[in-house]
């Protein structure tokens with residue numbers, strides 16, 4: 533049997549573009565396909581910016597991967613001469629005795645992260661927009677900031693191409709067949725044979741593996757951009773990214789990285805659905821009426837009527853941990869899905885792990901929490917509608 537490449541990568545979003553880069557950097561022959569083109573915003577990579585943070589509220593088990601991921605972001609920056617990771621810092625705010633804060637502080641202490649624990653008065657003095665509630669503390673994570681996914685996905689894909697990968701843009705893959713020796717990938721007009729396949733189709737993963745036991749759901753996530761009363765208070769050098777669990781609200785925000793508005797998000801689902809082509813992109817005004825309370829109570833100086841809103845999607849697993857693994861029934865297939873709203877920052881290390889799995893190389897990191905299938909009930913997906 534003849535092959536067109538050693539490894540094929542279907543889907544060139546966050547995970548696929550990084551996987552293609554890591555493979556091409558090893559000198560492996562790579563083919564890749566995307567239904568659109570790396571850098572587009574119609575997938576789980578849409579929405580202008582992504583938070584990178586190391587003090588991890590989801591648990592300190594992630595920290596070694598986050599540290600490695602940061603090094604790989606820096607490697608891609610050095611290889612391409614492009615700034616990708618803007619380390620402007622991030623503050624987490626929550627009750628001191630919450631799991632959220634315990635995880636943030638354990639991440640910092642167990643791994644000696646560059647951080648500072650701030651009292652209410654220190655927060656008020658340094659970041660006058662924020663006021664802590666009684667019992668809350670803030671942690672400033674200096675190894676945190678943001679990435680522009682449109683830029684980063686495109687840069688990783690183009691770097692893969694400059695190292696020899698062949699990437700097919702505007703080429704939807706309609707079917708994949710696996711044999712003992714490899715995989716055959718079909719578009720409407722062409723077919724290719726590869727020894728190993730990495731499937732990184734994000735929300736569309738299930739469609740390319742019908743009948744397979746993939747335990748993930750699509751979750752709609754709403755973001756909104758707001759103007760402010762005084763832009764100088766919201767610039768990146770004085771207003772870091774923040775994550776906050778206060779008054780029953782789980783929310784986050786970005787400074788004015790785009791020059792004229794701040795972006796806010798509320799963690800949790802804004803609707804669970806099945807078909808990635810049927811994402812409801814119309815955002816109902818009810819959301820923003822609810823979000824006014826959050827702005828009134830916690831974000832003075834932000835004008836509470838959004839100037840831009842958007843609905844996006846990601847695939848979610850019951851545990852919130854992604855699947856990054858060889859498919860249990862097919863040794864020629866590596867699947868990556870279910871990044872559950874927090875996978876972007878880890879895309880370089882997940883790309884590296886996917887490359888190693890495809891090439892049957894040893895994976896240095898402990899990836900036991902990313903084994904497939906991620907079983908369990910879905911009632912744990914937090915729903916933002918639960919809080920006013």
Ligand SMILES: Cc1cc2nc3c(=O)[nH]c(=O)nc-3n(C[C@H](O)[C@H](O)[C@H](O)COP(=O)(O)OP(=O)(O)OC[C@H]3O[C@@H](n4cnc5c(N)ncnc54)[C@H](O)[C@@H]3O)c2cc1C
Pocket residue numbers: 542543544545546547548565566567568569575576577578579581582583584703704705706732733734735736737740753754755844845846868869870871872873874875876877878
């Ligand atoms: C609104 C929002 C905010 C988020 N915020 C953060 C954050 O701040 N920090 C963080 O770390 N993570 C965050 N995440 C999570 C993170 O962005 C996603 O987990 C990540 O982008 C998923 O990457 P992916 O490669 O799996 O999917 P995608 O980036 O969606 O890539 C999948 C690609 O596959 C292609 N494709 C699909 N089907 C086919 C086909 N048949 N043929 C060819 N190509 C195909 C698509 O066109 C797409 O390019 C957020 C997610 C969302 C939605």
